[in-house]
Amino acid sequence: MGTCSGILACELMNAMTALSLRQRPRRAICAFIGLVLFAASGARAQDYPNRTVTIVAPSAPGGMYSILARLIGSKLERLYGQSFVIENRPGASSIAGSVFVAHAAPDGYTLMTAASTTMATNVSLHRSLPYDPLTDFIPIVQIARSPEVLLINAALPVRSIEDLVKLAHSTPGGLSFGSAGPGTGQHLNGELLKMRLGIPMQHIPYKGMQPALNDLAGGHIAVMTSPIPLALPLADGGKVRMLGVTTKDRVGAIPDVPPLAEIGVPGYDAASWWMLVAPAKTPRSIVDKLHADLRVVLREPDVREEFIQRQGLIPVVSPAPDELRKFVEVEIARLGDIVRKAGLAGSE
Known part of the structure; x- marks a missing residue:
């Protein structure tokens, strides 16, 4: 006190x-x-803060959890004059890091970048989830929405959705598609694509985006979706080919890549979302302070440019923490419906 x-x-x-x-x-x-x-x-x-704050990224280094944690942390360091350190705690599609944060001291000095996987998809995917997104965390601010881009190994004879369908039907066992882990955006994107196109595809989960992308570039898997900043180096190096983005609109960072909905996958529209959260009993005054300050930070021109042009993100105006909690409730139901239709409910 x-x-x-x-x-x-x-x-x-x-x-x-x-x-x-x-x-x-x-x-x-x-x-x-x-x-x-x-x-x-x-x-x-x-x-607050009067000492170092830790932002947990519940994934391996190099993914969007880390990218957004570092961006948020660097801005808050300048604003508050205190250190914000990023701590990667990978494991089980963000579950290991989430459990750690759920049990951390609720004093505002442990925060976490959380995705729709963390806060919604995991609820229906896992038979026994060791945390409850609605009771173990309090949302602070919604950061952005994250479109992904469908990638194909460049050595494969696929330059269109029609080519992809033909190759899938002619490949024994269907095409392998990768993800950063069960229930991640890449996993659900692949399952949606499989259902919409009616093609055989086999999910290959990895422990993070980088191992999955490395295997895609090396030809060990055929296809997957990826956050745009992670896909661009491989596309520029000729290792993968970008077929289409997962949202119904084009993305500013790659304006020449069409939406999947325009090139053969009608109605396809999917994007992950990202939040900053804290342990549930964090003092509301600290939550409100972070929310108000981050709403200002996320509207700054350099942040919007970073999001749109370099990270391929869609900026959002974050609702208040109480409204964000209601949003999470709705998303648990919406994404749970997709998980059930894909036959994945309780599969982990």
């Missing part, structure tokens, strides 16, 4: 002891207690 709140608490307690507690109405006592707690909460927010 900060100095100001400590002094105020002492003054209030002295005032209370000046009169016998037995003579004071219960309502007055509750009001005193509430005022003390309110003062303490305000002092925490005013003083």
Whole structure:
């Protein structure tokens, strides 16, 4: 508790002891207690942060969890004058890192970048999820939406969706498609593509994006979707070919790549979303402070340019934390429906 709140608490307690507690109405006592707690909460927010903050990226280094954690962390460092360190905790499609953060001290000094996989898809995909997105975390701010791009190994004779369909039907067992792990955006994108095109495809999960992309470039798997900044170096190097983006609209970072919905996959429209979250019992005053400051940060011109032109993201105007919680509830139901239709419910 900060100095100001400590002094105020002492003054209030002295005032209370000046009169016998037995003579004071219960309502007055509750009001005193509430005022003390309110003062303490305000002092925490005013003083926050006064030491290093850790942002957990629940994946292997190099993926979008890390990219967004570093971007957010660098901005908050400049704003607050305190260090924000990024800690990668990969494992089980963000589950290992999520469990760690769910059990961290709820003091605002441990935060986490979380994707739609973390907060929604995992709920229906896993038979027994060791955390509850709605009760173990409090959303701070929605960061962005993340389109992906469908990639094919450049050595394969595929330059269109029609070519992809032909190759899938002519390949024994169908085409292999990779992902950063079960329930990730790449996994659901592949399952959606498989259902929409009616083609045989086999899911190959990896422990992170980089191992999956390495195998795609090396020809060990045939196809997968990827966040755009991770795909561009491989495409520029001639290792993979970009067929189409997963959203219904073109993406500013790769405007020449058409939406899948325009080139043979009608109605295809999919994008992951990203949030910054904290352990559930983090003081609301700290959550509100971070939310307000990050809403300003995410509207800064250099951040929007970074998102749109270099990261291939879609900027969003984040709702308040309470509205974000309702959004997560809706997304759990929506993505759960996709998981069930793909026959993946409880498969992990």
